[in-house]
Amino acid sequence: MIISKTKMQRIADEIGDVINKHINIMDELGVIIASTDISRIGTLHGGARRIIEEKLTQLTVDSSDNFIGAKNGINLPLFINEQCVGVVGITGSVEEVGALGSVIKKMTEILISEAIRENQKQVMIDARNNFALEWLYNQDSGTLSKNANILGIQLDLPRIISVTQVDFDEVENPDETEIRKKFRQISDIFRNSIERNSQQLLFVMGMKLVCFFVSKDQNSVFSFLERLSTEVEEAFNCRLVTGIGTLANEVIDDVRRSFREAEMACQISRTLANHEKILMYNSKNIYMILNDIQADTRKKFIRSIFSGCSDEDISRMMECLHYYVTYDGSLSKASAKLYIHKNTLQYRLEKIRLVTGYNPRKISEIGPLLLALYFSEINGFNNS
Template identity: 35%
Template sequence: MELSVQSAQRIVDEISGIVGQHINMMDERGNIIASTDGTRVGHFHAGAKRIVEEGLPELYVRPEDATPTVRAGLNLPITHGGRTVGVIGITGAYEQVIGYGQVVKKMTEILIREGNEQDEKRLDQRVRSRFLEDWVLGGGLLQPQVLAERGLALGVDITVPRRVMVVSVRDLALYTDTAAGQKRIDQLETAVSGLVEGEAGGIILRNAARQILLLRARPDAQMQAMAQRLCVMARERFGLRLAVGIDGGAPDVHRAYAQANKAWRSARMAPEGVLPYDSVTLELFTGDVPRQTKEEYLRKVFRGCTYEELRRWIGLLEAYFAAEGSIQAAADALYIHKNTLQYRLKRLEELTGCDVRRPSQAPVFYMAVLFFKEVEGSLLLMGS
């Protein structure tokens, strides 16, 4: 194991704050890689090199032996996995630091072990996420046997029949711009993971601000019940609304995900927020429309609008469609008077030449909302 500079500095700062002394950490080559005195980082520490090479239990540098790069103080070996991986140095007189030198050494070793365990856990999570992406999103389908073997090594049996659900927070942009909002999202995702993995025996893949839930095969009614349970939890515990798409029962996970994903795209505008694939209509073919065509469609419908203006119009339309065309319900959702909403809808008609209140013209705007949801992350040069 090789100590990382970032981890070493974090440990040095943490221990120094506890013992109130200057602390240095050296790697197994004797180089100072972290210190409470930033000017010392990068210098060679001969005493540390001696400890590693000679296997010394400790080395005290007396004041008369100190140099500009090696100061008076106690130096102790750091061991991990049965070998010396570095040296911790505590600046000060011997009688001042010897009393807690071994405590500092043990604290350092514990922090290094915990940091290494966290690194290994993060690595395992990345490996697992990569496997799930290959399996669910389709990258590994060309080698099913290899994929199955990888899964078994990670404790995932891909031969078990599963259903898929795609979940995300509705109105995500309202929360991601603040630390408090992002914290609520993180807490919700943790709660969803605990519920799905703990109680439902499921697997979760986080992808592009969504959670893809892989549940053991169950009837549609139980999938709906699980979705509703997640929505209630999100609303009551975190004050958040969810959009949930449920697959149509496709026999393989890759196709089931495609179904659930299309349902999820539509669920972001559905009044109840939960939509099964069997209820999806226009969304069935939007995935086949090129991104460039979607952007051009938005430019054409909302000609002359800036990107921010477009976002405001889309927000209004989402509320209108979620309210199933009810002016009062949409106005309530937007926190405006219904007369104000009527005025804005009239402005939208003047801008686009289409009236969303007319059934024959409403699909123009419904498609615009669907397209915007798929391309909002890109830079739309509206009006260019």
């Protein structure tokens, strides 16, 4: 058979449910490969073999016939693209099932054709996915060019790479099977939207969606992903965080650079306490500069500034410092965001001075505290 036995079984079950009769599907050798009567799967159906060998248009079987493995009913050949690919049989008295034969034959052929198209679609998705993987990691430019020609992909177009992380952190008691199902649906939505332009690619990497856009403008990519992400988040109760790389002009190295930039921007956006849903890579962005410093070094620096403090104390002081800096030293705005009184905020700022030796309210002393804050936000408040 030209599709898997699993898919053929689904077809048999679907048709059997509709007509409330046992359905058997036989392969080109007359062997039953799918049936609503599971005891018959894998057995030879003599009637089906005769149809195939003698090129019959149909064959009815009753108790007077002697076909190995056959039961009363009607059997008809299945044709896809004018080629016989098997036989479908309906079990029951000829009076009951005879009139159903042509309808069930046509229904089965349609369902098999749809399954074939799905297979072909998946083969193309896999081929494009493998090509994207090769583009990002394989050093053989000759193989890349050859495969690009096969898939009809132009390598010399201006491209921008984005990386989107799909998180289901907000889902209570997440079911892994359900999460995987939702992620596949989200991937399909992204693919259908992005690959409307056949020169664009979507590459699935774990729970990340890597998009190869044909574009020279980060802002246009940003707008497109912003609309798409909002729709997906509302539909699937998930959180999407995206990084967008800069323009890639060169075929291989520039694309890989844009990918690395997008990964970095995505990672930073996920960890920042005040993260933006979509972050465009910018080499002048302080977080992207500091992200190059090893995580362990960042942690040691934070510990040295807040020496002797517990993780909980550091987290609380960082939160206080974060809003104080965000609102440019406005005690009223920062305290409102923290849901505390201004006097309480002043007390906490004074505590930071006493613990660290640096006064956050003095420009000349806030530098080390800002660096610790940036490091903490890259690591996440609770991972400092």
